Amino acid sequence: MISxxxxxxxxxxxxxxxxxxxxxxxxxxxxxGGMGIVYLARDTALERxxxxxxxxxxxxxxxxxxxxxxxxxxxxxARLEHPGIVPVHDFGELPDGRIxxxxxxxxxxxxxxxxxxxxxxxxxxAVFLRICDAVAFAHAHTVVHRDLKPExxxxxxxxxxLVLDWGIARTQNREPENQNPEPENQNxxxxxxxxxxxxxxAEPVVGTPEYMSPEQRAxxxxxxxxxxYALGVMLQVLGGPAAxxxxxxxxxxxxxxxxxxxxxxxxADVQRFLSGGAVFARREPLLDRLQRVYRRxxxxxxxxxxxxxxxxxLLWLGGI
Amino acid sequence: xxxxxxxxxxxGFLGIFDGLTALFTPEVRSQIVGIVIGSTIKGLxxxxxxxxxxxxxxxxxxxxxxxxxxxxxxxxxxxxxxxGHALNIMLPGCLVGLIVGYAAQTxxxxx
Numbered sequence: 001m002i003s004x005x006x007x008x009x010x011x012x013x014x015x016x017x018x019x020x021x022x023x024x025x026x027x028x029x030x031x032x033g034g035m036g037i038v039y040l041a042r043d044t045a046l047e048r049x050x051x052x053x054x055x056x057x058x059x060x061x062x063x064x065x066x067x068x069x070x071x072x073x074x075x076x077x078a079r080l081e082h083p084g085i086v087p088v089h090d091f092g093e094l095p096d097g098r099i100x101x102x103x104x105x106x107x108x109x110x111x112x113x114x115x116x117x118x119x120x121x122x123x124x125x126a127v128f129l130r131i132c133d134a135v136a137f138a139h140a141h142t143v144v145h146r147d148l149k150p151e152x153x154x155x156x157x158x159x160x161x162l163v164l165d166w167g168i169a170r171t172q173n174r175e176p177e178n179q180n181p182e183p184e185n186q187n188x189x190x191x192x193x194x195x196x197x198x199x200x201x202a203e204p205v206v207g208t209p210e211y212m213s214p215e216q217r218a219x220x221x222x223x224x225x226x227x228x229y230a231l232g233v234m235l236q237v238l239g240g241p242a243a244x245x246x247x248x249x250x251x252x253x254x255x256x257x258x259x260x261x262x263x264x265x266x267x268a269d270v271q272r273f274l275s276g277g278a279v280f281a282r283r284e285p286l287l288d289r290l291q292r293v294y295r296r297x298x299x300x301x302x303x304x305x306x307x308x309x310x311x312x313x314l315l316w317l318g319g320i
Numbered sequence: 321x322x323x324x325x326x327x328x329x330x331x332g333f334l335g336i337f338d339g340l341t342a343l344f345t346p347e348v349r350s351q352i353v354g355i356v357i358g359s360t361i362k363g364l365x366x367x368x369x370x371x372x373x374x375x376x377x378x379x380x381x382x383x384x385x386x387x388x389x390x391x392x393x394x395x396x397x398x399x400x401x402x403x404g405h406a407l408n409i410m411l412p413g414c415l416v417g418l419i420v421g422y423a424a425q426t427x428x429x430x431x
Contacts (some may be wrong), residue, residue, distance in 0.1 A: 299422065299426075300419070300422065300426075303415070303418065303419045303422060304419065306415065307412065307415045307416065307419060310412060310415060311341050311412060314407060314408050314411065314412070315341075315344050315345070317407075318345060318408070
């Protein structure tokens with residue numbers, strides 16, 4: 001009988017890609033996704049560690065169009081040169097014909113684990129704004145991520161924020177639609193990171209159900225506002241007071257028209273909250289407004305009130 | 321708006337307001353025009369000095385203290401001309417200087 005550990009090791013060896021002819025050596029496995037496996041590898045030419053994404057030969061996450069999709073992902077990433085998007089170093093084909101690409105190895109914590117360590121609101125929102133920066137940059141290059149969630153964001157050792165897993169990102173070739181996209185295949189049930197059946201003229205339903213906008217879940221055409229929806233869900237996960245909850249609610253409105261129409265708009269509202277201003281997403285009750293203004297301008301308000309109090313006191317003393 | 325301009329305008333505005341409060345004191349009401357003009361000039365001068373200091377020194381504590389001292393100094397000059405109203409002149413004058421000093425350090429947006 002072969003033990004489970006030995007069996008795992010044998011399976012691993014069989015599955016380990018043949019990297020002969022490349023400048024990489026496999027050091028271990030970092031994770032598996034819908035399109036392939038991400039290995040920790042050593043770049044022997046530059047003597048550094050990289051993350052190597054290779055189309056899986058079989059088993060988990062195989063997609064009929066994986067090689068094309070992986071190449072597509074690599075090209076998208078190569079196009080998006082931004083500090084918040086993991087950079088691609090290299091792209092090629094293994095001796096067995098599989099496609100791979102090498103990217104920066106990111107050390108740090110996934111956002112969901114980072115949050116579990118307990119962070120204050122300002123810290124959480126600062127990270128959220130960095131995510132918005134990266135996503136806005138992608139949108140400016142007509143790329144829609146379509147699978148934004150805390151598990152796809154890394155917080156680096158030095159506080160850098162990187163948006164990962166652009167595997168199901170797509171290029172948005174047309175102007176943002178001003179109408180609510182009509183669902184075309186209502187009966188499709190979404191499943192995370194698996195290829196879904198297509199109906200004519202419909203999008204394949206891919207992504208993570210909790211973070212998917214209604215139009216994405218329904219398989220209708222999606223634009224950048226699907227990412228805004230996902231960011232709204234993420235903001236809700238990050239938590240915060242009523243104003244933040246209102247921003248999250250507006251971002252994840254079922255109707256794309258009622259959402260923020262750009263990531264910049266969403267980020268600006270979060271920024272307004274952080275700087276003590278009123279947010280567009282919420283009609284503030286008068287008492288809340290007064291409290292916010294007082295919190296923001298406490299010292300000058302107290303100074304002016306002191307001045308007025310002194311003036312009244314002096315008048316009163318003068319009248320005695 | 322630069323710091324000296326901001327502080328000057330604020331000092332002038334508070335000076336006008338400070339002078340107008342004399343309306344509530346019947347014995348000086350007849351001299352209100354002179355009081356308002358004097359108080360405004362005092363506020364403007366204090367504002368210029370406080371604003372210039374704020375451009376050189378970026379410190380909330382130092383700016384506020386300098387505001388207090390400058391406001392107090394100009395109030396003292398007024399007191400020398402109108403002896404007998406020490407509290408009525410010095411206390412509001414110092415407070416106006418303090419407010420302008422604080423505001424010049426925190427609320428100015430450079431153009």
